[in-house]
Amino acid sequence: xxxxxxxxxxxxxxxxxxxxxxxxxxxxxxxxxxxxxxxxxxxxxxxxxxxxxxxxxxxxxxxxxxxxxxxxxxxxxxxxxxxxxxxxxxxxxxxxxxxxxxxxxxxxxxxxxxxxxxxxxxxxxxxxxxxxxxxxxxxxxxxxxxxxxxxxxxxxxxxxxxxxxxxxxxxxxxxxxxxxxxxxxxxxxxxxxxxxxxxxxxxxxxxxxxxxxxxxxxxxxxxxxxxxxxxxxxxxxxxxxxxxxxxxxxxxxxxxxxxxxxxxxxxxxxxxxxxxxxxxxxxxxxxxxxxxxxxxxxxxxxxxxxxxxxxxxxxxxxxxxxxxxxxxxxxxxxxxxxxxxxxxxxxxxxxxxxxxxxxxxxxxxxxxxxxxxxxxxxxxxxxxxxxxxxxxxxxxxxxxxxxxxxxxxxxxxxxxxxxxxxxxxxxxxxxxxxxxxxxxxxxxxxxxxxxxxxxxxxxxxxxxxxxxxxxxxxxxxxxxxxxxxxxxxxxxxxxxxxxxxxxxxxxxxxxxxxxxxxxxxxx
Amino acid sequence: xxxxxxxxxxxxxxxxxxxxxxxxxxxxxxxxxxxxxxxxxxxxxxxxxxxxxxxxxxxxxxxxxxxxxxxxxxxxxxxxxxxxxxxxxxxxxxxxxxxxxxxxxxxxxxxxxxxxxxxxxxxxxxxxxxxxxxxxxxxxxxxxxxxxxxxxxxxxxxxxxxxxxxxxxxxxxxxxxxxxxxxxxxxxxxxxxxxxxxxxxxxxxxxxxxxxxxxxxxxxxxxxxxxxxxxxxxxxxxxxxxxxxxxxxxxxxxxxxxxxxxxxxxxxxxxxxxxxxxxxxxxxxxxxxxxxxxxxxxxxxxxxxxxxxxxxxxxxxxxxxxxxxxxxxxxxxxxxxxxx
Numbered sequence: 001x002x003x004x005x006x007x008x009x010x011x012x013x014x015x016x017x018x019x020x021x022x023x024x025x026x027x028x029x030x031x032x033x034x035x036x037x038x039x040x041x042x043x044x045x046x047x048x049x050x051x052x053x054x055x056x057x058x059x060x061x062x063x064x065x066x067x068x069x070x071x072x073x074x075x076x077x078x079x080x081x082x083x084x085x086x087x088x089x090x091x092x093x094x095x096x097x098x099x100x101x102x103x104x105x106x107x108x109x110x111x112x113x114x115x116x117x118x119x120x121x122x123x124x125x126x127x128x129x130x131x132x133x134x135x136x137x138x139x140x141x142x143x144x145x146x147x148x149x150x151x152x153x154x155x156x157x158x159x160x161x162x163x164x165x166x167x168x169x170x171x172x173x174x175x176x177x178x179x180x181x182x183x184x185x186x187x188x189x190x191x192x193x194x195x196x197x198x199x200x201x202x203x204x205x206x207x208x209x210x211x212x213x214x215x216x217x218x219x220x221x222x223x224x225x226x227x228x229x230x231x232x233x234x235x236x237x238x239x240x241x242x243x244x245x246x247x248x249x250x251x252x253x254x255x256x257x258x259x260x261x262x263x264x265x266x267x268x269x270x271x272x273x274x275x276x277x278x279x280x281x282x283x284x285x286x287x288x289x290x291x292x293x294x295x296x297x298x299x300x301x302x303x304x305x306x307x308x309x310x311x312x313x314x315x316x317x318x319x320x321x322x323x324x325x326x327x328x329x330x331x332x333x334x335x336x337x338x339x340x341x342x343x344x345x346x347x348x349x350x351x352x353x354x355x356x357x358x359x360x361x362x363x364x365x366x367x368x369x370x371x372x373x374x375x376x377x378x379x380x381x382x383x384x385x386x387x388x389x390x391x392x393x394x395x396x397x398x399x400x401x402x403x404x405x406x407x408x409x410x411x412x413x414x415x416x417x418x419x420x421x422x423x424x425x426x427x428x429x430x431x432x433x434x435x436x437x438x439x440x441x442x443x444x445x446x447x448x449x450x451x452x453x454x455x456x457x458x459x460x461x462x463x464x465x466x467x468x469x470x471x472x473x474x475x476x477x478x479x480x481x482x483x484x485x486x487x488x489x490x491x492x493x494x495x496x497x498x499x500x501x502x503x504x505x506x507x508x509x510x511x512x513x514x515x516x517x518x519x520x521x522x523x
Numbered sequence: 524x525x526x527x528x529x530x531x532x533x534x535x536x537x538x539x540x541x542x543x544x545x546x547x548x549x550x551x552x553x554x555x556x557x558x559x560x561x562x563x564x565x566x567x568x569x570x571x572x573x574x575x576x577x578x579x580x581x582x583x584x585x586x587x588x589x590x591x592x593x594x595x596x597x598x599x600x601x602x603x604x605x606x607x608x609x610x611x612x613x614x615x616x617x618x619x620x621x622x623x624x625x626x627x628x629x630x631x632x633x634x635x636x637x638x639x640x641x642x643x644x645x646x647x648x649x650x651x652x653x654x655x656x657x658x659x660x661x662x663x664x665x666x667x668x669x670x671x672x673x674x675x676x677x678x679x680x681x682x683x684x685x686x687x688x689x690x691x692x693x694x695x696x697x698x699x700x701x702x703x704x705x706x707x708x709x710x711x712x713x714x715x716x717x718x719x720x721x722x723x724x725x726x727x728x729x730x731x732x733x734x735x736x737x738x739x740x741x742x743x744x745x746x747x748x749x750x751x752x753x754x755x756x757x758x759x760x761x762x763x764x765x766x767x768x769x770x771x772x773x774x775x776x777x778x779x780x781x782x783x784x785x786x787x788x789x790x791x792x793x794x795x796x797x798x799x800x801x802x803x804x805x806x807x808x809x810x811x812x813x814x815x816x817x818x819x820x821x822x823x824x825x826x827x828x829x830x831x832x833x834x835x836x837x838x839x840x841x842x843x844x845x846x847x848x849x850x851x852x853x854x855x856x857x858x859x860x861x862x863x
Contacts (some may be wrong), residue, residue, distance in 0.1 A: 008700040046791055047749065055752075059706045066703045067665060069616050079702040084748045084792060114855060132620070133579075 006089055008080040019321045043088040071126035074155035096321040099142035102217050105326045109217040113305055119211055121152035122300045127292035130200050141204035141213045141301050151306030180456035201286035208281025220362045273300040277356050282356040535594035536578050542570040546606035549613055568618035575621045578628040592791040595632040599643040608653055612663050627673040641677040648683050655689045658708050659695040668707040678719045684728045685715055698750050709753050722768040727770045742784050774843045775806045778815045792799045807850045821857050
C-alpha cells in the first residue's frame with residue numbers, strides 16, 4: 001500500500017489551483033512537498049455541510065477507496081482532517097474527466113476507436129468493483145478520469161454501496177438497495193423505481209448511457225433545457241412525437257444544411273458492434289442486461305487500441321484542466337446536492353420507460369401518452385386538480401409499469417418553461433456546460449426536497465392537526481396535503497405494481513400448466 | 524471440455540481443511556524458497572475466495588444452508604480462525620478482504636441453531652487482543668477493525684473488550700491522523716458503547732469516573748473538530764438511552780460537565796451545537812438540580828435565554844422546538860435555592 005508514503009498533515013502539501021468544485025467539496029491540484037513535490041489532486045470536503053449523513057457517505061467513500069486496488073480505479077493515497085474539512089489526497093489525473101474533455105474539445109462526441117478503449121477500461125474497473133460486491137451507482141463521463149499517458153480511472157465512490165456491508169444492522173445480505181442515489185440522466189429505470197430494488201445491472205445501464213454520452217457528447221435527453229421544469233417538458237406531447245431526441249436536437253439547433261450533414265455523418269458513424277453493445281446494456285429488463293464480465297467479451301471490445309491511441313487522438317491539443325475550468329466555471333459534476341435554496345421546487349415527472357432506438361443510437365422515453373397535462377401557466381388550484389385527475393385515473397395506474405408521475409409546483413418555473421419551449425432561441429452548444437449541471441443539481445434537489453416534504457407531512461399527521469391561521473398557512477397546508485396525496489398515490493401505485501407482477505406470474509404459471517395439459521391431450 | 528476431467532468438487536469441510544494446512548505452512552515457513560512460497564500463497568488465496576463464495580454465494584448460485592453449516596463447523600473445530608488472523612498480514616490485499624468477509628459471515632452462521640462462533644471466541648478471547656492491536660498497524664487496521672466489529676456482536680465478547688484495558692486505547696485510536704483508521708476505530712467504539720444495552724449500562728456504572736474523565740478531556744475537549752463532533756453525538760446517544768438513566772442522572776449533576784456542554788453550545792459548528800443541546804437539555808430538565816448547577820444556570824440566565832431565542836435548526840423540527848421551549852421555561856423559572 002502506497003498510503004504509508006504520503007504524509008497525513010496539511011503542512012506537507014501546497015495547493016496550486018482549483019480544478020473542480022461541487023456543493024460541499026473542492027478539488028485542488030497540489031504538490032506533496034516532502035515527496036519531491038509530486039503533483040497530486042486533493043479533494044477538500046466540508047464536513048459541516050448540512051446533509052446529516054454526509055459524514056457517513058464520506059466514510060464509506062474513503063473506506064471503499066482505501067480497500068480497492070485496480071489500475072482503472074482511482075484510489076486515495078491518504079486522507080486526514082484539517083479543521084472541519086477532510087482532505088483526500090489522490091493521484092493527479094492530468095487530462096481531467098471525460099465530461100470536461102467532451103465539453104471542451106468534442107462537443108459532438110468522440111471517435112469510435114477511442115470510445116471503445118475508454119469504455120473497455122471503465123468496464124474493467126466495473127468488473128472489479130462488482131466482483132468485490134460493490135456497486136458504483138454513479139457511472140458517467142464526469143466520473144471517468146484520464147491521465148496524460150492515456151490511463152483511464154473510474155472515480156467517485158460517494159454513493160457506492162457494498163452488498164457485504166448492509167447499512168442497516170438488520171443484516172440480511174441482499175444485493176438490493178432501496179435508497180435513491182445517482183444522477184438523473186444516467187439513472188436506470190429500476191433505480192428510479194427503487195421499490196423494486198436494484199443491483200449490479202443498474203451500473204450496466206448507466207454504463208450504456210455513458211457510452212451514448214461519449215458517442216454524442218452528452219447523455220440522451222440532455223438537450224432538454226436543464227431548468228427545474230426539465231422533466232416536465234419531455235412530457236409535452238408535441239415533443240414526444242419526435243422519434244429522435246438527438247436528431248430532434250440537431251434539427252432545431254443547427255442550420256438546416258449543417259444539420260443534414262451532421263445527421264448523415266452521425267447515422268453512419270457507429271459500428272453495428274457498438275450499437276449492439278449499447279443496446280444490450282439498455283435492455284428494459286435488468287436481468288437481460290449482461291454482467292460486466294460478460295460484456296467484456298463483447299466483440300466491440302476486441303482489438304482495442306493501446307492507451308497511446310488516446311494520447312494521440314484525444315489528448316493532443318487539449319486545453320489543460322485549469323483552462324477548461326475558466327471556460328466553464330460550473331461545477332465538475334452534480335455529485336453534491338443539498339442547498340440550492342431555490343425554494344419550493346418543482347414539477348417532477350418521472351420517466352421510467354426508455355426504449356433504446358438502435359437506428360438513431362439513442363433513447364426514446366416512454367410517457368403516459370393520454371395524460372392530461374396542460375403546459376400552460378398554472379395556479380396552485382389548477383395544479384391540484386390536474387394532478388388528481390391524472391394520478392387518480394385507474395387507466396394510468398395500470399400503465400404504471402411504465403410511468404410514475406409525481407409533481408409539485410413552482411410558479412416561477414412556468415416562465416422558464418414557456419420560454420424554453422422555443423429552443424431555437426438558445427444556442428445549445430454554449431449552454432450545455434453551464435446549464436446542464438445546475439439543472440441536474442436542481443433536479444436532484446427537488447427530489448430530496450420532495451422527500452423531505454412528504455416526511456414533514458407524515459410527521460405533522462402523527463402530531464396534532466395544524467393550526468389554521470392566516471391565508472398563507474392554508475395554502476401551505478393544501479400544498480402539503482397534496483404532497484401527502486402524492487406519497488399515498490405513489491404507495492398505492494407501488495402496491496398495485498407488485499400485485500400486477502404477482503398476477504402475471506400466476507398467469508404465466510397457469511398458462512404453462514394449460515400448455516402442459518394440451519400437450520398431454522395431443523399425445 | 525475441461526470440465527469433464529475436473530476432479531470431484533471439494534466438500535466445504537475439505538476446503539476448510541486445505542485452507543488450514545496452507546495457513547499452517549504460511550505461518551511456519553515464511554522464509555522458505557521464494558517460488559514455492561508464492562505458489563502456496565496463491566493457492567491459499569484461491570481457497571479463501573472459495574470459502575467466501577460458499578458463504579455468500581456467487582453470480583450463479585445462492586449460498587446453501589447445509590454447506591455453510593458444514594463449513595462453519597469445520598472452521599471452528601480447530602484453530603483456523605487464529606491462524607487466519609495471524610497470517611492476514613502475509614496475504615495480498617484481495618485475500619485479506621476475502622478473509623475479512625469470511626470471518627464476518629461466520630459470526631452469524633448458526634449450526635444446530637447455535638452461534639458456534641460465539642462459543643469459540645469465548646474460549647479464545649485473546650484473539651480480540653490481536654484484532655484491537657491492529658489499529659496500530661496501518662496496513663491491516665481496516666481488516667482487523669471490520670473483523671472486530673463483527674466479533675463484538677456477541678455480547679460476551681463485547682463485555683470482554685469493554686472490561687479490558689483496551690478500552691483506554693480507543694481514546695487514542697479514534698484520534699489517529701489517518702481518517703479511515705480513525706473512523707473505523709470510532710465506529711467500533713460506538714458499537715461497544717451502544718450495542719448491548721445491559722452490558723453497556725453495567726460498564727458505565729462500574730467505570731464511571733475514569734471513563735467520563737477521559738471522555739470529557741480527550742474527546743469533548745479535543746482540539747480536533749471531528750473528534751468533538753463524534754463524541755458529543757455519542758454522548759447524547761448514550762445518555763438518552765433509557766437503560767443508562769442512572770448514569771445520565773449522575774452526569775447531569777456535575778457542574779464540570781455542564782461547563783463543557785455550555786462551551787460546546789458556543790461552537791461555530793451547527794452540528795456540534797445541536798448535539799450539545801440534546802445533552803444540555805438534560806441538565807435543564809433535571810428536576811433535582813444540585814445547587815451548583817442551579818447557580819451556574821442562573822448566573823448565565825440572560826445569556827442562555829438570548830442564545831436560545833436565535834438558536835434554530837436548518838430545517839424546522841417540531842421536537843427540537845418543543846425541547847427548546849421547555850429548556851427556556853425551566854431556565855426562566857429558576858430560583859436560587861441555596862439562600863432560603
